[in-house]
Amino acid sequence: MIKKLNLLAVFCISALSLSAQENFTLEQAIEYATKNNPSVKNATLGIESANQKVKETRAIGLPQINAEGTFQQFLVIPTTVVPANTFNPMAPAGEVTELKFGTEFNTNFGISANQLLFSGSYLVGLQTSKTYKMVSEFQKTKTILDVKENVVKAYYGVLVADKTVASLQEILTTSEKIYSQTKAMFDQGLIEEDNVTQLSLNVLTAKNSLRGAKRQLVDAKNMLKLQMGMKQTETIALTSDFDVVVMSLDSAESQVTSDISQNIDFMMLNQQKELNVLNVKYEKSMYLPTLSAFFSHSQQAMGNEFKLNPLYPTTIWGLNLSVPIFSSGSRNAKVAQAKIQLKQTENSLTQLEDGLSVQTKAAKNNYDNAYDTYLTSKKAVDISKKIYSNYQIKFKEGLISSLDLSQIQTQYLSAETQYIQAMYNLVSAKIELDKITNKL
Secondary structure, three states, rough: OOHHHHHHHHHHHHHHHHHHHHHEEEHHHHHHHHHHEEEEEEHHHHEEEEEEHHHHHHHHHEEEEEEEEEEEEOOOOOOEEHHHHHHHOOOOOEEEEEOOOOOEEEEEEEEEEEEEOOOHHHHHHHHHHEEEHHHHHHHHHHHHHHHHHHHHHHHHHHHHHHHHHHHHHHHHHHHHHHHHHHHHHHHHOOOHHHHHHHHHHHHHHHHHHHHHHHHHHHHHHHHHHHHOOOOOOOOEEOOOOHHHHHOOOOOOOOOOOOOHHHHHHHHHHHHHHHHHHHHHHHHHHOOOOOEEEEEEEEEEEEOOOOOOOOOOOEEEEEEEEOOOOOOHHHHHHHHHHHHHHHHHHHHHHHHHHHHHHHHHHHHHHHHHHHHHHHHHHHHHHHHHHHHHHHHHHHHOOOOHHHHHHHHHHHHHHEEEEHHHHHHHHHHHHHHHHHHHHHHH
C-alpha cells in the first residue's frame, strides 16, 4: 500500500512538473518579454509619470484655492506706551500712559484664490511637459527594441546550446558503439589493447564535452528567462527550429536601405532637439511680465472670551504684476547657454545621420561575411562527416588505427562546432542588420 502511495506521489509530482513547463516559439517569447520584462514595465511607468507631469504643469495655470485658519490666545496682552497728554491735556509733559491694545482671544479663518492670467514661462512649460511625454514614449519604444533584441539573441543561444548537446550526444553514441565493438574484438584477441585504450579515451572526452554542453544549455535557458522576465524556478521549452530559421536567411540583396528618420536613436535625439528649442523659448520668456489675480475673504473673531460671535469679515481682491527689469546679464547668459545646447544637439544629429549610414553598410557587410562563413562551414561539416564515416569503416576493416580514427573524430567535432557557431553568428548578424534598418 505504501509503495502504491509513493508511486502515486511521484506520478503527481511529474504531472505537475510537466504542466508547469511552458513552450515558446520565438514570437511568443518576444510577446511574453514585452509584457513581463522589468525594463519594459518601468518604461510604461515612465509614460504614466510623464502624464502626471503634464497634469501637474497644466494645473499651475488653473485656479489655486486654499483655506486656512488661525487661533491665538494672548497669555499676556502687549502693552503700548503713549504720551499721557494724548488723552489728558492737563497731564505734565513727559508723562506716559500705559495702554493694552487687543483681546485675549483671536480667531481667524478664511479662503483665498489665485489665478495666473499671463506667464510666458508657463506657456512654454506646458509645451515642454507634452514633449517630455513624447520622449518617454520613445524611450519605451527603444526599451522594447532592446529587450526584443536581447530575447532573440538569448532564444537563439538556447537553440545553439541544444544543437550542440545533440551533436555531442551523437558523437558519444557513435564513440561508445565503436568502443563496444572494439572491446569485443580485443576480448577475442583480434586486436591490440592500445586501440581499446585510445577509444575509451575518446568516450571519456565525449562524455565530458557533453556534460559541459548540458550545463551551458541550462545557463542559456536561465539567461533567456531573465531577458523574458520569467521566474528562474519556471521550466521553459522552445519550439522554433533553428535549422529552419537559418535556412530562411539568404544574402541575395546587395543593397540595403534604411530610413534614418525612423531610427529610434535618431527620433529620440530629434526629440531632444525639440526640448532644446523649447528651452531657448523658456529662457527668453523670462523677459516677459507675469500677471496674476487674487481673491481673499476672511472672518475674524476677537474678545476676552473664546467665542465666535460676532465675526468681522474682510474681503479683498487684486492683481499682481511682476515686470523683470534688470538682472545684471543673468538672463542673457541663460539664453546664450540654451542656444549653445541647441547647436550641440544639431551637430549630434548630423553626426548620427552619417554614423547610421556607415553602420548600415557595416552591418550589411558583416551579414554577408557571416553568410559566406555559414555556407563554408556547412560544406566543411558535410565533408568532415563523410570522412568520419569512411574512417569508421576503415577502422572496422583494420586499415587504420584508433589514433587515426580519433584524429578524424576531433576534426569532425571541430567542424560541427564551427558550423553551429557560424549559424549563430549568422542570425546575430541578421538581428543587427534588422535593427539598424528598422526591421527588428
